[in-house]
Amino acid sequence: MKRKSNTQTNQARREFIQKTALASGGIITAPFSMDAMVHVHNDKTLKLALVGCGGRGSGAAVQALTADDNVELVAMADAFADRLEDSLRTIQEHFEGEKKIDVKEQNRFTGFDAYKKAIDLADVVILATPPGFRPYHFEYAVDHDKHVFMEKPLATDPAGIRLVLKSAQMAKDKKLNVVVGLQRHYESKYLDLYQKVIQGDVGKIRSGQVYWNSAGVWVRARQPEQTELEYQMRNWYYFNWLCGDHILEQHIHNIDVANWFVGEYPISAQGMGGRQIRTGKDHGEIFDHHFVEFTYANGAVISSQCRHQPDCMNRVDEVFQGTKGTVELGKAVITDLEGKEIYKYPRDWNQDPNPYQVEHDRLFASIRNKEVISDAENGAMSTLTAILGRMATYTGKMITMEEALNSKLELVPREMTWESTPPTLPDSQGNYAIPTPGVTKFI
Template sequence: MEEKPKTAVAGNSRKQITRRRFITRAGAAALSFTIIKPELVRGTKANSKIALGVIGCGGRGTWITNLFIEHGEYQIAAAADYFQDRVDAFGEKYHVGQSRRFINLSCYRQLLEQKLDAVAIISPPYFHPEQAAAAVDAGRHVYLAKPVAVDVPGCYGIARSGREASAGKRCFLVDFQTRANPLFREAIRRIHDGAIGEIAFGQSSYHANRLAVKAPPDGTPETNLRNWVFDKTLSGDIITEQNIHTLDVTSWIMNQPPVYAVGTGGRKVRTDVGDCWDHFAVLFQYPDNVGITFSSRQFNGHGAIGGIKNRVFGSLGVLETEYGGEVLIRGKNFYRGGRTNEIYRNGAVNNIATFYENITEGRFDNSTIAPSVRSNLVTILGRTAAYEGRLVYWDKLIKSEARLEADLTGLIA
């Protein structure tokens, strides 16, 4: 995928930090060092643990840090979050001293000045491109939560950071649990080998109840940031932030981008917090006249069967997958597969282990970047088609320079 040219930037407020204000290459280079020397890769027994900084100390950040600790070869060396209460609770839990806890919007910059080998970026997706670029510039290995970005320029920024990480012999891994699951991997390998024959059409869905509100909505900048998952700009809306799980599986199966998308959606049921839509319905048209329908909801289904599901019909059989459920192929080339009950945890565990192995064994191909960027762009294609109520072509979408710009006025830089 070709990198898009940079666009001009207009400042909004001296207290507003945007993704466009990337840390300079020269300044970041001065901060570049690792505890595990690149030429040694593994380091000695005394310094063999990966010194990890965590950006984003909320629920997901704390949860995944537990898994880094359980792995046994990571040491939490620094923590960053906008909110003092979160970083302090995190610091106490993981024995991160006060001098290595950082707050406010620029917290990630201070964290990158510490002696670190790697960073885990578990912040709101809006900030991912800037924070990942700064981490790569500073010579750190990067473990990044999905989605990688909220707009097309952000996706290109992540692609660029991935290339720069590889060139600098640094690892960059995007944490998709399904792609680390052996049942999903085997089933989709079989699909690519022709197990269900010629693909005719498919279905994908992500039907879930509403997410928890972190703070009572009061319109203040701090509360909006705590409730970022309900904010279109900070999260990319539910189709990008949450539904990317199922659309990534679609993208993986099809192994090529769609031609166009057309869709609808809205905000009709969960209207008490934020501005994200609570449902989407989109048709993704792929080459060879293969249509994949997609639907999602994020509100009370009153007992209706939900889940994260994909189904693809072919001339010889059908692939059925469910995140946390069954993975199997029906038809001529039957594959029993199995259940993926612990995929949320086990997928992250597998990715954390792979990240460690990549670092210590010197594997810098960073193969998760390209498919993650493509899946992210697929969600943006569907989102754009639904927002605008019209057919949107992939070839036009990927040339877009439109950015989602968060109003961070009132937050401390």
């Protein structure tokens, strides 16, 4: 077979960005082929594996086991044995020893290749490790015909995004269900207001503001006995190969909503950022604030801001201005051009079903009903949008989405052991290199 030229490959990627549809709710359904997954039946006990046993992974496992009466947790995998055992106890305590949890000692796997052993034993897998590993874990799960729930973001670099997109297409071809933890797509309030937007209540969206401003998250201090690799793995939030910076790990939720409501992915971004408050050695290499302007092909410009600084204004929200009015997702209202309220979400959304649970309810219902949910493409493109924003703030340059997708940046090695050298290393004083706008180069 003749190999495609770089020009042909780049053109194909351009066409993918232009043509990938943002379906309502991020959910694409397709007929289920009986011969594609003959091992799944309505009355079958579905075997569940958890890969990544932190707080989010443990919570996702509880939600998966709650979603379906005939699901059993049979395998777990994590880099660290102590985290795995803590997670197992948490899940067992939640269900008070119900038979849903049958993780035999020989099915508790640790280390960098543990995910393969756990996935091999399951019908459905939860992928909840630090996101740097997600592309490889997703690839393996799809290669082995597993339905997947995976947490956002889906990668930390463009090389990972390209792998996720390839696996996403394979999952669709195999008619495997893939749900991504961008739970606003499964939240009643967001779905209701999105319908109002697409039916034209605010007109065409021309601008917007999305926010994740908070005091920050946990820090895990270095322990004397730790190697550099173990320290980074335990304090993973502060290293880009593992986390991707908080614009990616948290703010992706709001950026994804912008893509969803605008109806496409941005074509370029420019912005600024840095670290002023969170500057210690245990804060690794990431910024504590980002501000990005995302420009879309339809002319919309979305302003994105995220901040990890205490004693400042906190806000997690999305607001969009259209040619006929404004939609505020936090307040769940639509106002006209004069600021008059013309629609308000009719229920107390605090009493609505928990979208974290709904994700899993929908996943298992889709498996049982022989349907298909395909969230991975949108999850990958919203992840890439956040990576694009990080590239813009780190370099101080305007960068296009095409440049980001074709970037040679590859942060995460495919194969690692506890003897591996981490991709990022401190200097002799224990400090990590910090990106500097105007100095840091786009790769």
